[in-house]
Amino acid sequence: MLETYDSTPAGAPGRLESAVEILGKHPEYEFIEPTPAIEEQILRAHSRRLMERIQGDERLSKMASLAAGGAILAGEIAVKGEPVFALIRPPGHHASEDSNWGFCYYCNIAVSLLDLRAKGLIDSAFVLDFDLHTGDGNINILGDDKKFTISNPNGNGDEQYLADVKRALDNAPDVDIIVASAGFDEYEDDWGSNLSTDAFREIGHLMYEFAKERCEGRRYALLEGGYNFEDLGKNVLAFCEGLRGG
Numbered sequence: 001m002l003e004t005y006d007s008t009p010a011g012a013p014g015r016l017e018s019a020v021e022i023l024g025k026h027p028e029y030e031f032i033e034p035t036p037a038i039e040e041q042i043l044r045a046h047s048r049r050l051m052e053r054i055q056g057d058e059r060l061s062k063m064a065s066l067a068a069g070g071a072i073l074a075g076e077i078a079v080k081g082e083p084v085f086a087l088i089r090p091p092g093h094h095a096s097e098d099s100n101w102g103f104c105y106y107c108n109i110a111v112s113l114l115d116l117r118a119k120g121l122i123d124s125a126f127v128l129d130f131d132l133h134t135g136d137g138n139i140n141i142l143g144d145d146k147k148f149t150i151s152n153p154n155g156n157g158d159e160q161y162l163a164d165v166k167r168a169l170d171n172a173p174d175v176d177i178i179v180a181s182a183g184f185d186e187y188e189d190d191w192g193s194n195l196s197t198d199a200f201r202e203i204g205h206l207m208y209e210f211a212k213e214r215c216e217g218r219r220y221a222l223l224e225g226g227y228n229f230e231d232l233g234k235n236v237l238a239f240c241e242g243l244r245g246g
Contacts, residue, residue: 005059005060005089006090008103009103009227010089010090010091010227011089011103012229015226015227015229016089017229018233019087019233019237020087021233022233022234022236022237032077034066034070035066035073037071037072037106039051041072041111041115042065042068042106044110044114044115045106045107045111046095046097046098046106046107046111050100054105060105066088067090067108068092068108068111068112070086070087071086071088071092071112071222072115073086074112074221074222075112075115076121078177078179078218079121079122079176079177079218081217081218083208083219083220083240084221085221085236085240086108086220088108088222090103090105091103091222091224091225092105092106092107092108092110092137092224093109093136093138094137095107096136096137096140097141102133107138107141109127109137109138109142109179109222110138113142113177114141116177122177122218123147124147124148124173124174124175124176125148125179126172126175127142127149127178127181128151128153128168128169128179128180128181128203129152129180129181129183130165130181130203131152131181131182131185131224132183132186132190132194133183133185133225135152135181138181149173149175151165151169151172153165156194157195158195158199161186161194161195161199162199165203165206166206169206169207169210172210172214174215176215177215178215178218178219180221181221182221182222182223182224182236182239183224183225184200184225184226184228184232184236184239185226189228190228200239201239201242201246203239204221204238204241204242205242205243205245205246207219208242208244212245221239221243
């Protein structure tokens with residue numbers, strides 16, 4: 001059993017087990033353990049007040065820093081051209097500079113991208129947030145920066161939704177890397193009651209094609225929502241297969 005850190009659906013026991021089990025059966029996927037993000041990295045995205053508030057809960061702080069560290073590591077690998085999926089919790093796209101909600105504590109996407117830029121590894125990025133809920137934290141921290149483009153697609157059912165994803169990618173500016181806030185709560189048997197498992201595979205494949213054509217193959221994704229724990233694994237696997245070009 002993976003460690004719990006709070007009583008929310010994102011922190012509940014069993015959230016990641018199906019994904020760990022399914023990915024573990026496929027030798028082409030390697031599990032890599034990150035180190036926690038350090039204060040300097042967190043403070044690029046967040047106020048010291050928010051960070052210190054989270055640090056007041058030792059277990060929560062440990063898990064949130066480790067998730068942000070996983071996002072940083074994923075970005076560092078992806079910038080070399082290798083696809084990466086960060087199977088992390090807690091999620092992050094509802095954490096703004098000075099506030100947080102929606103089971104999120106640090107904005108993993110923002111921490112990761114701002115760290116890559118601080119290291120001189122990227123200058124620009126496209127963020128595809130396909131979670132059921134709009135990533136207001138991503139928007140709050142990155143939205144006013146002209147070097148970052150954020151898209152939250154929508155549409156009823158696979159066909160409309162995938163058309164909106166494709167439209168967003170076709171209209172995107174040239175960037176150095178593409179990253180997804182990968183929420184699986186749009187799934188037909190999850191809160192959103194909207195997308196099939198095959199749709200997640202196709203989203204991954206669209207990212208693969210975009211990265212190959214537009215940003216030297218640089219692509220990665222971070223886990224956000226997804227609360228059908230039993231089916232999360234097969235949906236993550238489908239997305240990862242698409243992200244790898246399958």
